[in-house]
Amino acid sequence: MLDRNQIAQRIAQELQNGWYVNLGIGIPTLVANYIPEGIDVEFQSENGLLGMGPFPFEGEEDADLINAGKQTVTMMRGGSIFDSSMSFAMIRGRHVQLTVLGAMEVSDCGDIANWKIPGKMVKGMGGAMDLVASADNIIVAMSHTNRKGQSKLLRQCSLPLTGVKCVKKVVTNMAVLDITPNGFELLERAPGVSLEEIQAATEGRLIIDGDVPEMKL
Amino acid sequence: MNKLVKDAKEGIEGIKDGMTLMLGGFGLCGIPENCISALVDIGVKDLTCISNNAGVDDFGIGLMLQRSQVKKMISSYVGENDEFERQMLSRDLEVDLIPQGSLAERCRAGGAGIPAFFTPAGYGTEVANGKEVRYFDGKPHILESALQADYALVKAWKGDRYGNIIFKGTARNFNPVMAMAGKITVVEVEELVEPGGLDPNFIHIPGVFVQRIFQGTGYEKRIEQRTTRSKA
Numbered sequence: 356m357l358d359r360n361q362i363a364q365r366i367a368q369e370l371q372n373g374w375y376v377n378l379g380i381g382i383p384t385l386v387a388n389y390i391p392e393g394i395d396v397e398f399q400s401e402n403g404l405l406g407m408g409p410f411p412f413e414g415e416e417d418a419d420l421i422n423a424g425k426q427t428v429t430m431m432r433g434g435s436i437f438d439s440s441m442s443f444a445m446i447r448g449r450h451v452q453l454t455v456l457g458a459m460e461v462s463d464c465g466d467i468a469n470w471k472i473p474g475k476m477v478k479g480m481g482g483a484m485d486l487v488a489s490a491d492n493i494i495v496a497m498s499h500t501n502r503k504g505q506s507k508l509l510r511q512c513s514l515p516l517t518g519v520k521c522v523k524k525v526v527t528n529m530a531v532l533d534i535t536p537n538g539f540e541l542l543e544r545a546p547g548v549s550l551e552e553i554q555a556a557t558e559g560r561l562i563i564d565g566d567v568p569e570m571k572l
Numbered sequence: 573m574n575k576l577v578k579d580a581k582e583g584i585e586g587i588k589d590g591m592t593l594m595l596g597g598f599g600l601c602g603i604p605e606n607c608i609s610a611l612v613d614i615g616v617k618d619l620t621c622i623s624n625n626a627g628v629d630d631f632g633i634g635l636m637l638q639r640s641q642v643k644k645m646i647s648s649y650v651g652e653n654d655e656f657e658r659q660m661l662s663r664d665l666e667v668d669l670i671p672q673g674s675l676a677e678r679c680r681a682g683g684a685g686i687p688a689f690f691t692p693a694g695y696g697t698e699v700a701n702g703k704e705v706r707y708f709d710g711k712p713h714i715l716e717s718a719l720q721a722d723y724a725l726v727k728a729w730k731g732d733r734y735g736n737i738i739f740k741g742t743a744r745n746f747n748p749v750m751a752m753a754g755k756i757t758v759v760e761v762e763e764l765v766e767p768g769g770l771d772p773n774f775i776h777i778p779g780v781f782v783q784r785i786f787q788g789t790g791y792e793k794r795i796e797q798r799t800t801r802s803k804a
Binding site: 400401402403404409410411412413415416417418419420421422424425426427428436437438439440442443446447466474475477478479480481482483484485488489515516517518519520 | 598599600601602624647648649650651652657660661667669671672673674675676677679680691692693694695696697698699739740741742743744745746747748749776793794795796797798799800801802803
């Protein structure tokens with residue numbers, strides 16, 4: 356099973372040169388720590404920053420420079436600042452090539468639920484609905500099962516939806532899967548994880564076509 | 573042109589129970605600290621507050637929530653404030669959670685004379701309930717309407733007495749679009765400059781949108797999550 360950093364590391368392998376990328380809070384933010392050698396990308400933060408850099412050194416925190424998770428960050432050279440309507444124009448206008456976000460549930464046709472557990476957790480959707488409605492390329496980073504051991508890759512989401520038919524790829528602590536018209540297609544297994552374990556943990560339709568290689572990390 | 577007022581107390585003059593306010597800021601970044609303190613001081617209540625977040629328990633809009641001054645919040649994310657979540661789940665507080673991009677665009681539209689627009693955000697979710705759906709290029713979109721406020725409370729970095737203002741870093745966020753959408757826009761600045769002191773090419777919001785401006789004081793600029801990296 357992969358840990359959070361390894362999930363992020365696998366997703367970072369999807370980055371292509373020249374891309375603009377939005378990283379959601381949680382595991383997705385860790386993707387910025389694993390940019391492959393020779394790949395140049397710019398991270399967009401929905402609160403109005405392009406060219407988001409790593410966390411500052413101690414003593415150099417700037418209260419006026421934060422990311423979407425309200426953490427202090429830095430800005431890379433060549434970065435820029437803009438307001439919230441411009442930020443979502445960038446997102447909604449499909450100028451950002453990749454969105455990575457977490458989820459509570461993903462369905463096998465690409466629906467995603469990641470903002471509300473009725474009666475228990477209603478923090479709000481933030482920019483998630485705009486992101487999933489507009490991005491061409493959406494990768495979900497999440498654990499394969501929840502704390503109760505139940506599958507998070509479902510036939511149909513039971514929680515309130517963030518978006519419909521929008522997720523393209525899912526990377527979990529157990530596997531890499533594509534969303535296809537026939538359901539989740541298993542592309543790779545986490546090192547040491549068996550097909551049986553993945554099948555047992557996946558409630559939605561799962562397509563296994565031939566040999567499924569292990570992830571290379 | 574002289575839109576200068578003395579302080580936050582003068583800035584918020586005229587705000588009454590039941591009004592709709594817009595408050596700039598993202599988290600605690602770029603919030604109108606002085607005006608929020610002044611609202612707490614005068615104890616105005618039954619307010620509808622349009623703001624991306626609700627502050628934290630003891631800072632920002634959280635201060636107003638503690639004193640039950642807010643009847644309704646229109647926000648996109650309220651996760652940092654436990655008191656808020658509690659009031660919402662127990663139905664003491666009415667909450668409209670709306671997608672952040674739609675919130676920004678609804679404020680912009682409100683200031684720009686665009687009564688409504690179509691967006692793909694929220695289609696297929698409960699956000700779309702009761703809203704008209706139309707297809708463009710084969711993709712479904714929902715109709716969202718413009719937002720306006722009786723007062724927009726804005727925090728800026730520098731400004732002059734014409735109301736021209738500029739913002740710093742990510743403290744910009746919702747402030748520009750809310751400045752546009754307030755019937756009365758009140759701006760607190762860290763630094764008041766002389767007219768001509770701001771390069772006209774780099775003004776973020778022209779003074780036409782601003783009715784009152786004052787030199788703010790004592791900014792705490794609290795950091796919600798102080799994250800750092802170690803020197804290798």
